[in-house]
Amino acid sequence: MGGSGCGEVVPPGPRHIAIIMDGNGRWAARRGLPPSAGHKAGVERIRDLVSACRERAVEALTLFAFSSENWRRPPQEVELLMGLFHSYLRKEALRMSEEGVRLRVIGRRDRFSGRLQKAIAEAERITRDGERGNLVIAADYGGQWDMTQAARALAAEVASGQRTPDSITEQAVAAHLQLADLPPVDLLIRSSGEQRISNFILWQAAYSEFYFTPALWPDFGERELDAAIESFRARERRFGGRGDDSRLARMPDTKSFKQRRV
Ligand code: IPE
Ligand code: IPE
Numbered sequence: 001m002g003g004s005g006c007g008e009v010v011p012p013g014p015r016h017i018a019i020i021m022d023g024n025g026r027w028a029a030r031r032g033l034p035p036s037a038g039h040k041a042g043v044e045r046i047r048d049l050v051s052a053c054r055e056r057a058v059e060a061l062t063l064f065a066f067s068s069e070n071w072r073r074p075p076q077e078v079e080l081l082m083g084l085f086h087s088y089l090r091k092e093a094l095r096m097s098e099e100g101v102r103l104r105v106i107g108r109r110d111r112f113s114g115r116l117q118k119a120i121a122e123a124e125r126i127t128r129d130g131e132r133g134n135l136v137i138a139a140d141y142g143g144q145w146d147m148t149q150a151a152r153a154l155a156a157e158v159a160s161g162q163r164t165p166d167s168i169t170e171q172a173v174a175a176h177l178q179l180a181d182l183p184p185v186d187l188l189i190r191s192s193g194e195q196r197i198s199n200f201i202l203w204q205a206a207y208s209e210f211y212f213t214p215a216l217w218p219d220f221g222e223r224e225l226d227a228a229i230e231s232f233r234a235r236e237r238r239f240g241g242r243g244d245d246s247r248l249a250r251m252p253d254t255k256s257f258k259q260r261r262v
């Protein structure tokens with residue numbers, strides 16, 4: 001991942017990629033292995049992906065590692081995932097700080113063990129001066145939780161007299177959500193062929209481009225990343241407007257509009 005300094009040519013993007021890393025269980029099942037083998041193989045993809053994003057001038061990479069709903073998994077699987085998260089943080093934080101990658105974890109945190117909470121805080125501390133890119137790990141994260149905590153924070157500000165209800169605009173809500181200080185999520189990728197959001201970034205994905213790939217997460221590498229970026233770059237992002245097409249930019253009169261559509 002890379003920063004964009006003054007005077008640099010602005011790359012075509014995406015500046016911020018978010019990924020729902022799905023398909024570890026199926027990857028393992030196809031090999032006759034337990035889900036744990038898929039999760040272990042899945043974690044191994046992350047290091048290279050972070051480097052690949054840096055090389056492609058992506059400023060932020062947000063990875064969905066564990067959803068608010070993933071606590072419903074069997075206890076042994078949850079325990080394994082927590083263990084993998086802990087060892088990932090312990091192993092990778094130093095490397096990230098050397099590469100100038102700043103790490104942050106988004107999500108509830110208070111349901112993690114004290115040991116894991118400490119490892120998260122330590123990894124964030126070690127990498128805090130990184131200026132060459134951002135890696136965000138969403139763990140015990142849910143889009144509904146994110147909006148709820150923003151609402152709670154805003155309500156507290158109203159209750160304490162810091163703001164009035166009228167001042168709660170879309171910008172004010174956005175500012176209280178996770179990722180507020182990073183570029184908007186341009187590209188949202190989900191692996192494994194599933195085409196749903198599973199309570200990931202709900203507000204922040206309002207104008208993200210979606211990319212679904214059948215590749216299972218442990219098979220997701222540079223080739224899949226480049227295919228997703230290529231697809232993103234070929235799209236016309238209109239944000240509700242008329243886009244770049246000057247023919248479409250002129251509002252048709254009602255008659256010709258009807259003739260063309262019927
Ligand atoms: C994604 O892989 C990893 C997490 C949810 C933690 P899955 O474990 O959901 O893989 P599938 O969907 O069963 O293949
Ligand atoms: C979403 O995957 C969560 C993560 C990838 C971390 P799931 O596998 O948990 O999602 P569902 O249950 O299929 O919607």
Ligand code: MG
Nearest residue numbers: 022023024025
């Ligand atoms: Mg899954």
